[in-house]
Amino acid sequence: MSDLARETQGFQHQKPVKSASLWWMYVPALATVFIFMIFPFVKGAFITFTNWNGFSQTYQWVGVTQYKRLFTDPDTWLVVKNTLLYGIGSTFFQNMLGLLYALLLNQSLKMKALTRTIVYLPVIISPLIMGYIWYFIFSYDGGALNDVLGALGIGPVNALASPAANPWIIVMINTYQYAGIAMIVYLAGLQSIPKDYYEAAKMDGAGGLQPFFTITLPLLMPAVTINMVINIIGGLKLFDVIFALTAGGPGNSSQSMSTFMYDLYFKRQDAGYAAAQGVFMSVIILVISFSALVYFKRKETEMS
Amino acid sequence: MKRLLALFLSFTCMILPGCSAEQSGAGEKQKTLTVYSTISSDSERAVFRKLADSFQKEHPDIQVNVHFPGNDYENMMRVRMAAGDMPDLFDTHGWAKIRYGEYTADLSGMSWTKRLDPNLNSMLKDAKGRIYAFPLNQAKDGLAYNRTMLEKYGIKPPETMDDFMKALRQIKEKSGGTVIPFWFAGYEKSSFAQYYDQFAAPLLITDPAHRYKKQLLNGTFRWTHFTYLSDKLKEMQKENLLNIDAVTAKRSQLIELMAQNKIAFTLQGGTLGQDVAQINPKVKVGIIPTPAVHKGDAPVWIGGERYTLAAFKDSPRLEEAKQFIAFMARPEHAKSIAEATSLPAGLVNVQTDIFYANDYKRYQHIKVQPYFDRLYLPNGMWDVMGTAGQELMADILTPAEISAKLGREYKRLRLQSDSRGAEKE
Numbered sequence: 001m002s003d004l005a006r007e008t009q010g011f012q013h014q015k016p017v018k019s020a021s022l023w024w025m026y027v028p029a030l031a032t033v034f035i036f037m038i039f040p041f042v043k044g045a046f047i048t049f050t051n052w053n054g055f056s057q058t059y060q061w062v063g064v065t066q067y068k069r070l071f072t073d074p075d076t077w078l079v080v081k082n083t084l085l086y087g088i089g090s091t092f093f094q095n096m097l098g099l100l101y102a103l104l105l106n107q108s109l110k111m112k113a114l115t116r117t118i119v120y121l122p123v124i125i126s127p128l129i130m131g132y133i134w135y136f137i138f139s140y141d142g143g144a145l146n147d148v149l150g151a152l153g154i155g156p157v158n159a160l161a162s163p164a165a166n167p168w169i170i171v172m173i174n175t176y177q178y179a180g181i182a183m184i185v186y187l188a189g190l191q192s193i194p195k196d197y198y199e200a201a202k203m204d205g206a207g208g209l210q211p212f213f214t215i216t217l218p219l220l221m222p223a224v225t226i227n228m229v230i231n232i233i234g235g236l237k238l239f240d241v242i243f244a245l246t247a248g249g250p251g252n253s254s255q256s257m258s259t260f261m262y263d264l265y266f267k268r269q270d271a272g273y274a275a276a277q278g279v280f281m282s283v284i285i286l287v288i289s290f291s292a293l294v295y296f297k298r299k300e301t302e303m304s
Numbered sequence: 305m306k307r308l309l310a311l312f313l314s315f316t317c318m319i320l321p322g323c324s325a326e327q328s329g330a331g332e333k334q335k336t337l338t339v340y341s342t343i344s345s346d347s348e349r350a351v352f353r354k355l356a357d358s359f360q361k362e363h364p365d366i367q368v369n370v371h372f373p374g375n376d377y378e379n380m381m382r383v384r385m386a387a388g389d390m391p392d393l394f395d396t397h398g399w400a401k402i403r404y405g406e407y408t409a410d411l412s413g414m415s416w417t418k419r420l421d422p423n424l425n426s427m428l429k430d431a432k433g434r435i436y437a438f439p440l441n442q443a444k445d446g447l448a449y450n451r452t453m454l455e456k457y458g459i460k461p462p463e464t465m466d467d468f469m470k471a472l473r474q475i476k477e478k479s480g481g482t483v484i485p486f487w488f489a490g491y492e493k494s495s496f497a498q499y500y501d502q503f504a505a506p507l508l509i510t511d512p513a514h515r516y517k518k519q520l521l522n523g524t525f526r527w528t529h530f531t532y533l534s535d536k537l538k539e540m541q542k543e544n545l546l547n548i549d550a551v552t553a554k555r556s557q558l559i560e561l562m563a564q565n566k567i568a569f570t571l572q573g574g575t576l577g578q579d580v581a582q583i584n585p586k587v588k589v590g591i592i593p594t595p596a597v598h599k600g601d602a603p604v605w606i607g608g609e610r611y612t613l614a615a616f617k618d619s620p621r622l623e624e625a626k627q628f629i630a631f632m633a634r635p636e637h638a639k640s641i642a643e644a645t646s647l648p649a650g651l652v653n654v655q656t657d658i659f660y661a662n663d664y665k666r667y668q669h670i671k672v673q674p675y676f677d678r679l680y681l682p683n684g685m686w687d688v689m690g691t692a693g694q695e696l697m698a699d700i701l702t703p704a705e706i707s708a709k710l711g712r713e714y715k716r717l718r719l720q721s722d723s724r725g726a727e728k729e
C-alpha cells in the first residue's frame with residue numbers, strides 16, 4: 001500500500017469531527033471582541049445615563065439629561081459639522097488625488113517607482129508626528145511657511161489661529177497623508193483591467209475621455225467602494241492630527257467628535273456627556289459608512 | 305478539548321493587561337512600593353530618585369519603583385481611580401481633596417503634620433483634621449519677568465493692574481516692537497485658564513470691597529463681575545501687547561524666547577529662571593506676585609500644593625508608604641527636593657536656598673491665596689476657562705459672551721459635583 005493510500009485509509013477511519021467541539025475555536029476571537037469592544041460599548045452606553053465624572057466611585061442617575069444636552073449644545077453641531085467635513089471632505093479629496101496619481105503612474109513613465117514611493121511615503125509616518133511636523137511648518141515663530149513668505153517679502157501669518165480655516169487645513173493634511181493609500185488601491189484596480197479593452201475601444205473609434213468613463217471607471221468601482229468606505233471611516237474618527245496640530249482650537253473650532261469626546265472625558269471630567277457624544281458618534285459613523293457601502297455596491301452592479 | 309481550553313486561558317491572560325506584574329517578582333520578603341509622580345524636569349526627577357535610593361538603603365526590605373509618566377499622568381490616574389486601583393503613593397498636584405480625596409489615606413497621625421505650613425491648610429487639610437497628602441513643595445505663582453530688560457528700560461515691577469498695563473505699553477514702545485510684552489502659550493488651553501485663575505483672586509477675593517467668596521460658594525455669583533478679566537485680555541491683544549500667536553504658541557518655545565530677550569512677562573513659575581540662565585546667563589528672570597486689581601489692595605501670590613505624596617487608602621503596603629512619606633518629610637530631604645524644584649518647602653522649619661529666594665524674600669509680607677478654581681469653582685471649570693480664553697482671542701466670543709458661558713458651565717458643574725460643594729461650605 002502506498003503511503004498516500006495508507007494515509008487516506010487512516011483518515012477514513014477517523015470519526016467525523018463533532019461540530020460542537022469546533023465551536024471552541026471561536027472562543028478566543030469572540031472573547032477578544034466581547035472584552036474589548038462589546039463590553040466597553042455597553043458599559044459606555046450605560047454611563048450616558050449618569051453624571052459620572054470619570055474617576056469617582058459614585059455617580060447619580062440622570063436619565064436622558066445627557067442626550068438632551070447633546071442636542072441643545074451648540075458645540076455638538078459645530079463638532080458634527082467638523083467631523084462630517086473631516087470624513088466626507090477628506091474622502092473626496094483623497095480619492096480625487098489618489099485616482100489622478102494612479103492614472104498618471106499607471107503609464108510607462110521614467111522614475112515611476114520613485115514617484116509612487118514618494119506619494120506613498122506620508123502614509124508610513126504616524127499621524128501624530130504628521131500633526132507636529134505641520135505645526136512646525138505653520139507655526140508663527142520660526143515656522144517654515146513664514147520663512148518662505150518672508151523670503152518673498154510677504155509679512156508673517158499666524159496660519160493656525162483662524163477658527164474658519166483650521167478645519168480645512170486639517171482636511172488638507174489628512175488628504176496629503178492618505179492619498180497614497182487611495183493611489184495604491186486604484187493602481188491595483190487599474191492593473192487588473194485587461195489592456196485588450198482599451199485596444200478594442202480604440203479600434204472602435206473611442207477617443208478623449210471616453211475610454212475612462214466607459215471602461216476604466218466601471219471596472220474600477222470595487223476599488224472606489226473600498227477606498228470610499230475606508231476613507232470615510234478614517235476621516236470620521238480622525239483624532240491624532242487634530243490633537244497634535246491645533247488641539248481642537250482655537251476654542252472648539254477644529255474639534256472633531258473624537259477629540260471633543262476626549263476633552264470632555266479627560267479635561268472636563270464630564271464622562272457621562274462624553275459617553276453620550278461617543279454613542280452619537282458611533283451612530284453617525286454607522287449610518288454614513290453603511291449608506292456609502294450600499295450606495296457604491298449598487299453602483300458597482302449597475303456599472304458592471 | 306482540555307488542551308484547547310488551556311490554550312484559550314493562556315491566551316486571555318496574555319491579552320488581559322495588568323496581570324499583577326507590580327506585586328509579583330520580588331519574592332516573599334521584599335515589598336515593593338509603587339510611586340507615581342507628576343515631577344516633570346529631569347533634574348527634579350534625579351533628586352527624587354536619589355532620595356528613593358537612600359530610602360531603600362535604609363529599608364532593605366522595601367523596594368521603591370518610581371514612575372514619572374509626564375503628560376499622561378492625569379489621564380492615567382483617572383483611569384486607575386475609576387478602576388479603584390491606585391499606586392501605593394501618588395501625586396495629587398493641586399487636587400488632594402477635590403479629585404483624589406476619596407482615594408487618599410488620612411495622614412493626620414504622622415509627626416511631620418505638626419510642621420505643615422499653615423498656607424497649605426486649606427488645600428491639604430479638612431475641617432475634621434484629616435490630612436490628605438504630604439507636600440514635597442508648595443507653589444507660589446505670580447508673573448515671571450525678564451528682570452534684566454525691565455532694569456534696562458527703567459521700569460519698576462508692577463504692583464497693580466494699571467501699573468502692569470503701563471509697563472507692557474512702555475516695553476512695547478521702548479523696544480520698538482521687538483519684544484513681546486506679555487507672552488502666552490495658548491496652544492495649551494491651560495495657559496488662559498492660568499490667566500483667569502491667577503487674576504480672579506485679586507478681582508474677586510482679596511479686596512474687602514469686592515469680595516464674592518460667599519456668592520461663589522453658594523452658587524449665586526453673577527458672572528458679569530468676571531468680564532473685567534476678558535476685557536483686559538482683549539485690550540492687551542488689541543494694543544499688540546501679547547504675542548501674535550497667543551492662541552497657537554507652545555510652551556516649549558518659552559525658554560528659548562526668554563533667553564533671546566524677546567519676552568518681558570509671562571505666567572510661569574517653576575524652573576524657568578534656571579533653564580533660561582543655562583542658555584543665556586545674561587538674562588535674569590525674576591518673579592513677582594500677581595498685581596492687585598482694585599485700588600488700595602496689595603498684590604498676591606497664588607499658591608498651594610504642587611508636588612505631593614498621597615498614600616492610597618486601600619494599599620496593602622500602607623505602612624511602608626507612610627514610612628516613605630516620613631523619610632521624605634525629614635528636614636534635610638524636604639529641603640533637597642524643594643530646592644530641586646525651585647519652590648519653597650511645604651514644611652515650616654525647612655529653609656531652602658532656591659532660585660527665586662530673593663524675590664520671595666522681597667515679597668515675604670505678601671499673602672498667599674489658594675488657586676481660585678480649586679477653592680471656589682466646581683471641578684471641571686479649569687478647562688472651560690481655558691477654552692473660553694482661546695475663544696476670546698480668536699474672536700469667536702465677546703467678553704460678555706464668555707462670562708455668560710462660564711456662568712452656564714459653573715451652574716451645571718455645581719449640580720454635577722454637589723457633594724463637593726457641601727464640603728467646601
